[in-house]
Amino acid sequence: MVPLDVAATLTRMLSVTAGARAAAGAPGPGTRLRGKSGFHNGPWLGIFDFDALDRAERDALAFWLRTHAEPLLLVRHLLLAKPLSGEIFIELTPRALEAMPEGWRESPRPILVFAPAGRVQPQRLRHYLDALSRLRVPLLAGGSELWAVREFDVEFAVALAQLSDPAAHAAFRTAVDPCQARIFDQQLPAAEAALLDDLVGARDEEGAVAMDLANLSSLYPKAHPLAVFAAVERAHNRRRGEAERTLFSGRTIEARHSARGFPESPRPATFEFAARAGPLLPAEVQRIFEASELLSQG
Secondary structure (H helix, E strand, O other), X not given: XXXXXXXXXXXXXXXXXXXXXXXXXXXOOOOEEOOEEXXXXXXXXXXXXXXXOOHHHHHHHHHHHHHHHHHHHXXXXXXXXXXXXXXXXXXXXXXXXXXOOOOHHHOOOOEEEEEEOOOOOHHHHHHHHHHHHHOOOHHHOXXXXXXXXXXXXXXXXHHHHHHOOHHHHHHHHHHOOHHHHHHHHHHHHHHHHHHHHHHOOOOEEOHHHHHHHHHHHHHOOOOOHHHHHHHHHHHHHOOOOOOOOOOOOOOEHHHHHHHHHOOOOOOOOOHHHHHHHOOOOHHHHHHHHHHHHHHHHO
């Protein structure tokens, strides 16, 4: 059992229900672009990395995922593999195997690695890239490049995992200030739903990235969502300052990997592409043109 700071846990719970992120990074199947579903493309594969967690945290999260969270993530179009600890080896859970659509293994599938925020060492990210690039199993159909990382608030996830146990829930509620007990009762289910939504990327992707994603997706409707996202992210990445343009500045593995090759010299958008892109500002056309070139390279 992981000791829970009642005041800190309740504060974090209220901040998440008010809109603070519990997980962030690469997009997932529930990502919205300016209010519309962006990447709903059948079930994706989610893999939790427990390598940097202590024994109590692993036990709490593993039990919660197996008994409570996994069915709710399935509803959000995410199949789970067994959590990683040490070596990277993909094995679907029994529930995922049962729910897996017919033919799902025979095509490359997007893979989201859920890494504990603030605990992943740089070499661990290299492990993801190197190990996944070597995999040759039916799930990856000869080697998919659609891998990305979402980081999750492990302390918050562990707290919610423990509060799903009736005894731990009752003990925590007893320790809550009586005037806040009703708030706790109301906010706990909402906080759990927000965490699950954040794991699958169900909150809006905002700003210039979202705009470029929407525009590039409309130009290449058959391209895979993660490939589109990686191309846009790489186009934005090359505009970053040298200090930010590192191997780990990108949220998709492809974008991080490509950072080794910077600086790059993009060519100007062609007149034909600008006409095809429609009524956009010149800077927007240039970014989308660069992303389309990177997409075509993949």
